[in-house]
Structures are given as C-alpha cells and as structure tokens.
Amino acid sequence: MNKDLVFLLSELKEKEALRVTEERLAAGEDPLAVFDEARKAMQIVGQRFAEGKYFIPELIYSGKILEAVSELVKPRLTRSPQAQTLGRFVLGTVAGDLHDIGKNLVGFMLDINGFEVHDLGVDVPPQTFVDKIKEVRPRIVGLSGFLTSVYQALRDTVEAVRAAGLRDQVKIMIGGGVMDDKIREFCGADAYRSDAMAAVALAKEWIGAAR
C-alpha cells in the first residue's frame, strides 16, 4: 500500500489515509510532520479545485478527511503548528441572512491557501464587522448574502465600516447567489466574485498589491 499521506489525502483515499496516519503516529513519527503533510495535501486539493479537476463535493470530502486526520494527530501535538499566513481576512454573512454554505466554502479555500480567516458566522450586524476589523486589523473583508432582501444590509455594512473610519484600511468583496457587479456598485464594495476560487485569487492579488 502507498504510505504517502500527501498522495492518499489529495486522492481522497479516506480509509487508507487514516490507516497510514495511525500507523505512522503509532511508530512514533513526529505528529507535526504528519500534520504538515496533510496540509500540503489540502493545497493540492485546492489547486485541483482551481483547475476545475475537483468540484465542491471533493473539497467538502477532503475537509472531512482532514478533520479525521486532525483528530488523530492533535492529541499527540506538543506544540501548535506554525502556519505562515498571507494575511488576515474577516468573513461573514450579513445581518438577517442565515445562509452559510457559500461563505464556509470561501473560508475553507482561503484557509488552505494560507489566509488567517476570522469567520463571524451568519446574521452578522454591521457593528460586529466593525468591531472585528478594529480588533484584528484585516486587509480584506468578505461579505456574503443569498437573498434579495439583504442588498440593503450589504450596503449598511459597507457604510458602517466607512462611518467608523476604517474604509481605507480594508478591501471589501461580496459574494453569494443573487450578487453581481450591479449590487457591488449599489453597496459600495470593491469587488464581486462569483465563486470561492475567484475570491481566493482576488484576495491574493489584493495582498500582493498591498505589499
């Protein structure tokens, strides 16, 4: 059997990946090294998603396998993994909207691409975004929404960031089922992106531009 965790996880071989993880940990291997391999595999998964070889189900499934691997590894970790971060990203579904599938996907993709994601969850009031921005000083804020009802909430959120004097310090992108550039214009955000990969690509571009 192939014992390469990077290969097994990126090929979504769940049972084999978990067995190899268990065996290597039992053999006394550094849990941090095992964990790093799992993270590397996730980057491959993200890459394949970006290339259109993997789709959302593969992404979700890889996340579930990673969760199971982490559960095996974490009790043995004596120090926490030092992940390098590209930059901080505050993310949330705007006030009144309870949808989270798209947002979670964007958060997951950002995370495996090296961003430090602060996910505020769903139904997030404008002030909570403002408070979080003050607290963690992100470069980017991502607003999600799925309903025509929340167009106004998007605008209110962007306005609250502006009123708090933070608008120049963050780039704001929007996404979600009924969003498009028309609504980006309406709410005063900097960009709209239609899927998780495009959101990550733009975030990287913004971070690069900010350097």
Added chain:
Amino acid sequence: MMDKTTETLKRWASGQGLEFISPEAKAGYQARAQRIADVIQLRVPDRVPVAPSFGMFPYLDQGLTCEEAVFDYEKAHRAAMKTLEEFEPDLFLGSGYAFPAPMFEALGYRQLRWPGRAIPAHYVYQFVEKEYVRAEEFYPAFLADPSDFMFRVYLPRVCANLQPLQRLRPWAESFGYYLTMCGSYAYFGLPEVQAALKALMKAGEESLKWVTVLNRQAGEIMARGFPLYEAGESAAPYDLVGDWFRGTAGVMTDMFRHPDELLAVMDKLVPIAIKMGLDPGRDSGHPIIGFMLHKGADGFMSPRQFETFYWPPLKKVMLGLIEEGLVPMLLCEGEYTSRLETIADIPKGKCLYWFEKVDWARAKEILGETACLRGGIPPSLLHSGTVQEVKDRVKWLIDTAGRGGGLIVDCGIWFDEARHENVKAMIDFTKEYGVYR
C-alpha cells in the same frame, strides 16, 4: 391520436369548466394560456410571454412586511390580487409564496426562520439546513419504510412539538394478534403523545385556513382571465435527500462514502416524486409541475457526478410526469451552463427550463429545439437598475433567446425586493417588444 401533452395543454388553455367575470376575461385567459402552451410546444406564439416570479414582492411593494404576509392570509391575498390587477402577467401564483407561518409554528418546525421572529420583519423566511439524520441511520431506515421513517424519526426531529411521536410503534404493527395491537395503542394514551397529536390538529386547522384562501383566490385569478402559475411541485431526488435529510455537505460526502445507498434511496424516491406531481396535476387540470433544483448547479458537482447522481433520477421523474401529459418546469438555481448538453436529453416540447444564471446564447443553441427557456432578468437589475437598463436587458434577451418562440421572460429567481417601475418595465416592455410579426 393526439399526444398527451397536447391534449392536456389544449384542455387547460380552453378554460373549459371555468367561470369568468366577462367574455373579455375568458378571451384573456385563453390567449394567455395559449401563449404559454405555444412556447412549451415550441410553436411561435403571438408574443413572448412574461411571467414574473413574485416572491415577497407584492407585499413589500405595497408597504406590508413579509411578517404580515405570512401571518395574515387575507392580507396577503388582497395584496396579491392588487399586484395581479396592476401588472397583468401571463401566469400568476397568487399569495402561495407567503407560506402559513402559524402552521409551522404549531408544529414547532425547526427548518424555517420567520420574519418578525428570528429575522427582520421585511425579510423573506429562510430555510436553515442541518444534517438531521446520520448516513448510517438514514439509508437503511428510509429504504426499509419511507413513511415510517418520516413519521417516527424525521418529523419528530424537525418539529419540536412532534418529538413525542418517536415513542409510537410502527403502523405496520397495528394489526396482528390482539395482544400486539392492544399494546401498541397504549402509546397514544401518553399525555405527551396526545399533545403532539393536538399540535398536528392545530397545524391542520391552519393549513386548511390557508388552503381555503388560496382555493378561493385561484378561482378569482382565473375568473379575471389569468392562468394559474402551476399545479403543484415535485423535486429532484438528489435534492430531496440533501435538502431534507442529509444536508448539502452530507449528501456530497455520501457520493463518496455511500454511493450505492444514495442511488438506491433515490430510486425509491422516483415514484414518490412522480406522484407528488401527478396528484395535483390531476386535481387541478393544470399541466405545469414546478421543480426547484438546488444542488446540481455548475461547481456543485462534477459533470460525472451530475450524470451519475443528479440527472438520471431527475430525468425519470420528468419522464413519469411527461408520460401523463404534464409539463415539468425546472427552476435551475445557480449557474447551469455546463449542464446544458446533459439536460437536452429529454423529449422535445415537453418541459420548461428556467435559469437563474446561464449563458443564454448557448442555452438557446443547445436547448432551443428541445425545450422552452424561462428567466433572464437578474434580480439585482430589478432591485437597483434603471428602467432603461431593464428594457435593454429584455430586448437583449428576446433577441438572443426568443427567436422563433420558446422563451418566457422572468426574473432569474423568486424576487422580493425590487423597484416597482423596473418590474413594470420588465412586463410592459416584453409585451411591447416581444410581439412576433
């Protein structure tokens, strides 16, 4: 012999058996229904039909909140009738989008959040997804007995007030030697089970109130010369599993971990989904059965997964309805451009594809000879565009996808918040520009 679709559409468009308020209303009904029948069967109609999918728009447009609309059925009814009068669409739903919140509250239903309760009063109600049943439990239980699973496992989990029903014995045991039978009825004597049954009765009363309003309303809509929107709704088997039982992430993972069980359950759901459409079709005489497709959009699965898990069971349901002369109308939520070739594999002139987001030129090219298309006006444009932008979009859409018929102009999705004048422009300009000469 006339084919069944033609027969059903003819009968529906004739307005036979309906009572109209005037000869003009009768003529109006027949013209509108004929227009829809023509585009379904890929004949050139007199003009492009326009059938806006008013979500919460009628209520918000008239200064009501969504809360008022879902708690006060008469108020919702009056608002809907005013929208009908003002906009004169080619198909009209009435106030059926304003679900009866009191019915769901009587059940302690967990899957919807209501305006004025958990969410702001002017927001549409929202579905909150959860993995209510683990895969290991769901597949065997559903395969063994779907009704028993729904009654004693699923409903008690999604309805707080029906939780005690999980104590009941299966109905399959309600016969047999008397000792078994006598024992199994004892559970109905438990106070908490009786409270659950009372909750069901209360929900039933609310449902009946709502249905009574809608039935009366349906008569009024047609009497004034407007065909109803649809007979009822069915669904794609994959969505049934994902939406209600396993959640989006759950059903996606099941494609890897439990592919055979997933396929088997969907096979079991096919006749159920067909019956969901056949019964209202038969009762109402209306040919159109709506579908809201949630989980098959571009990106939501690979082409291979779509062709393995999503499309085959859905196609079986569609064919089951088509065989009986009914017309499946599929609202394809999300982007659907990569699915066009696959969904073109369906008999000609028998269904409607309604797209939220699609490459319209490609959709016309690939599906134009096969099925009527619907949609094309983005909700964002209705919400924050100008009248001129709406007209430009309508013109572009008709030029792109309306050649030779086969198009119904509509928003890409049920819409709530929108500018009154933009909705008016979408409808009036379609009527003006969409005339076939």
